[in-house]
Amino acid sequence: MIEFNEEGVVTKSTGSWYTVALQNGKKLQARLRGNLRLDERDTTNPVAVGDRVIIAENEGDYVISEILPRKNYIVRQSPKHPKARHIIASNIDQAILIATITMPRTSPGFIDRFLLTAEAYHIPVILVFNKNDLITGDHDKHLRDTYFQIYSPIGYKILFTSVKTGENINTLKALLKDKTSLLGGHSGVGKSSLINFIEPSLQLKTQPVSSYTGKGLHTTTFAEMHFLSFGGCIIDTPGIKEFGVSGFLPEEVSHYFIEMLPYLPKCKFNNCLHDNEPDCAVKEAVNQGKIHSQRYSSYLTLLEEVKQARKDWE
Numbered sequence: 001m002i003e004f005n006e007e008g009v010v011t012k013s014t015g016s017w018y019t020v021a022l023q024n025g026k027k028l029q030a031r032l033r034g035n036l037r038l039d040e041r042d043t044t045n046p047v048a049v050g051d052r053v054i055i056a057e058n059e060g061d062y063v064i065s066e067i068l069p070r071k072n073y074i075v076r077q078s079p080k081h082p083k084a085r086h087i088i089a090s091n092i093d094q095a096i097l098i099a100t101i102t103m104p105r106t107s108p109g110f111i112d113r114f115l116l117t118a119e120a121y122h123i124p125v126i127l128v129f130n131k132n133d134l135i136t137g138d139h140d141k142h143l144r145d146t147y148f149q150i151y152s153p154i155g156y157k158i159l160f161t162s163v164k165t166g167e168n169i170n171t172l173k174a175l176l177k178d179k180t181s182l183l184g185g186h187s188g189v190g191k192s193s194l195i196n197f198i199e200p201s202l203q204l205k206t207q208p209v210s211s212y213t214g215k216g217l218h219t220t221t222f223a224e225m226h227f228l229s230f231g232g233c234i235i236d237t238p239g240i241k242e243f244g245v246s247g248f249l250p251e252e253v254s255h256y257f258i259e260m261l262p263y264l265p266k267c268k269f270n271n272c273l274h275d276n277e278p279d280c281a282v283k284e285a286v287n288q289g290k291i292h293s294q295r296y297s298s299y300l301t302l303l304e305e306v307k308q309a310r311k312d313w314e
């Protein structure tokens with residue numbers, strides 16, 4: 001007998017149990033109703049963090065009886081099974097990539113990969129470079145300027161923060177307010193510290209300073225949604241380093257490098273991959289300094305990766 005039907009949002013998933021927050025703030029544990037019809041057959045998880053669901057109570061047990069349509073979602077691809085896609089989170093307003101110039105240094109390739117996937121899933125990105133207090137030497141200052149010159153003119157919001165000094169934390173809070181934000185980044189960049197600073201009641205575990213290079217320290221790969229007391233929520237993705245490019249077409253890659261868009265119609269060949277083709281407007285823009293060479297270099301790397309993924313897929 002069904003005693004109630006209420007809408008909620010999935011905040012955590014641990015295999016067969018889902019934590020669901022109801023609209024009144026109450027959290028409960030629910031399973032999936034056995035005969036729920038599922039559309040996405042190529043994904044390894046039917047329900048993701050961020051999903052809006054209908055909860056029914058059946059003899060004291062809560063079940064998810066319906067998954068409401070997703071606005072968007074972002075997937076992680078299993079390295080061993082390219083066709084198996086794991087939905088990390090859904091219904092995302094924006095993605096915040098936490099990066100660092102130093103300790104550890106986030107590579108431009110990693111940033112561009114993140115931007116590519118976010119663009120493909122139509123999720124706006126804000127770049128946050130944390131540990132700005134550590135930027136004192138000329139080399140690091142130059143790197144910081146370069147990042148700003150690459151990403152700001154092409155339309156990405158970019159912010160330099162510090163948990164140590166509190167720099168720009170209020171700006172970040174204002175950007176998070178009333179939105180659902182996915183937070184990504186390599187471990188060690190201070191993602192947990194930032195979250196705790198913004199919302200002290202969360203008390204996420206942080207790493208000791210000595211383990212900056214301790215990759216693989218976070219073993220959990222479950223996303224989790226946390227509500228912010230000032231409005232909005234964040235989806236933390238511990239252990240999830242990158243999002244999948246499986247299923248992308250090589251000719252699509254340039255569409256997700258947003259500064260390339262104006263040049264695409266000007267290439268001689270309409271199936272131009274902007275690699276070795278003659279009369280390529282993208283390459284010309286790179287030569288003229290209108291497209292940053294570092295971005296173009298990331299483009300070529302990602303293009304190769306997508307081509308390879310395509311081969312594995314077929």
Ligand code: GDP
Nearest residue numbers: 131162163187188189190191192193206207209
């Ligand atoms: P996470 O793996 O991204 O969640 O990183 P943590 O939050 O665990 O932080 C990793 C280390 O960086 C910890 O030792 C933090 O104290 C340190 N840390 C975090 N934010 C900052 C910052 O803004 N400046 C400095 N100097 N250290 C920071």
Ligand code: ZN
Nearest residue numbers: 267272274280
């Ligand atoms: Zn071209």
